[in-house]
Amino acid sequence: MSGWHIGVIGGSGLYEPGALEDAQEIAVKSAFGEPSGPITTGRIGPVRFTFIARHGEGHALSPSHVNYRANVDVLKRAGVTDLLAISAIGSLQEELAPGTFVAVDQLIDRTTGRERSFFGNGIVAHVPLADPVCPRLSGHVAKAAAKAGAKIHKGGTYVAIEGPQFSTRAESHMYRAWGADVVGMTAMPEARLAREAELPYALIGMVTDYDCWRDAQDDVDVTDILRVMKGNADTAKAMLSKLAQVLPKTRSASPIDTILDSAIITPRDQWPVSARTRLDAVAGRMIEIFPTTKE
Numbered sequence: 001m002s003g004w005h006i007g008v009i010g011g012s013g014l015y016e017p018g019a020l021e022d023a024q025e026i027a028v029k030s031a032f033g034e035p036s037g038p039i040t041t042g043r044i045g046p047v048r049f050t051f052i053a054r055h056g057e058g059h060a061l062s063p064s065h066v067n068y069r070a071n072v073d074v075l076k077r078a079g080v081t082d083l084l085a086i087s088a089i090g091s092l093q094e095e096l097a098p099g100t101f102v103a104v105d106q107l108i109d110r111t112t113g114r115e116r117s118f119f120g121n122g123i124v125a126h127v128p129l130a131d132p133v134c135p136r137l138s139g140h141v142a143k144a145a146a147k148a149g150a151k152i153h154k155g156g157t158y159v160a161i162e163g164p165q166f167s168t169r170a171e172s173h174m175y176r177a178w179g180a181d182v183v184g185m186t187a188m189p190e191a192r193l194a195r196e197a198e199l200p201y202a203l204i205g206m207v208t209d210y211d212c213w214r215d216a217q218d219d220v221d222v223t224d225i226l227r228v229m230k231g232n233a234d235t236a237k238a239m240l241s242k243l244a245q246v247l248p249k250t251r252s253a254s255p256i257d258t259i260l261d262s263a264i265i266t267p268r269d270q271w272p273v274s275a276r277t278r279l280d281a282v283a284g285r286m287i288e289i290f291p292t293t294k295e
């Protein structure tokens with residue numbers, strides 16, 4: 001094996017990962033509540049992939065009700081080294097037409113009231129998030145997407161809205177004025193949590209619509225989104241196969257793998273057992289290094 005183990009979070013229209021060798025479906029428990037569903041783990045050649053459908057079976061969970069913490073926690077428990085999120089997105093730029101794949105590299109968070117940290121109840125951490133996307137993983141995925149036949153746009157700022165309603169026209173214009181390129185409802189807090197779990201995160205957004213800023217086009221609706229997503233899902237699955245081919249033979253360390261080394265502010269001898277237990281996957285590396293007996 002190569003050392004790469006790619007966690008894949010499949011969004012709207014991508015409810016299963018495609019053909020994986022030795023695929024197994026496993027229900028993994030999380031200390032952070034119910035994940036969206038079971039994970040599916042298997043291989044493509046030397047690379048292990050573990051998949052979870054973000055909105056659950058039958059797309060039953062709205063963006064506000066997805067348990068992002070539990071999803072990232074179970075993928076970390078499964079041993080993934082890197083996290084690839086795949087999402088439907090609306091375009092805020094003329095040149096990003098429906099069907100385009102965007103390797104997002106920046107995020108603006110307009111979500112409200114979602115659990116956005118694993119830390120806080122006894123162990124406090126402040127991870128850096130200036131660049132929320134891992135350029136190495138994103139670069140490999142962009143290459144794989146191109147090999148799978150996708151029109152790929154490298155770089156772009158994604159605004160995460162709370163939803164589930166789409167944006168108002170004034171909001172859509174405002175996001176464009178902010179310099180945003182695409183809009184969706186799920187990349188936050190997912191990217192924050194991936195960073196806290198020491199998982200390099202990449203986001204491939206598949207443009208399904210032009211939101212509602214563009215006079216020349218009907219406003220976004222779900223029927224159009226699903227039609228475009230149907231066409232994109234096969235390319236997304238092919239992208240995973242190509243990713244297994246383009247990843248370097250062995251995975252070298254990323255600075256994100258050890259980001260908690262300089263992020264946890266609570267002295268280690270103060271870490272309560274309850275918090276250590278909850279964080280045994282997310283911060284398992286640290287907890288192994290610094291055992292403590294504090295109740």
Ligand SMILES: CSC[C@H]1O[C@H](OP(=O)(O)O)[C@H](O)[C@@H]1O
Nearest residue numbers: 011012063087088184185186225
């Ligand atoms: C089905 S349209 C809106 C829905 O699609 C996107 O979900 P995901 O990011 O999981 O692909 C968007 O964020 C909304 O949740």
Ligand SMILES: Nc1ncnc2[nH]cnc12
Nearest residue numbers: 088089090183184185211
């Ligand atoms: N226009 C849009 N706004 C928010 N999320 C989306 N997902 C797909 N298209 C979207």
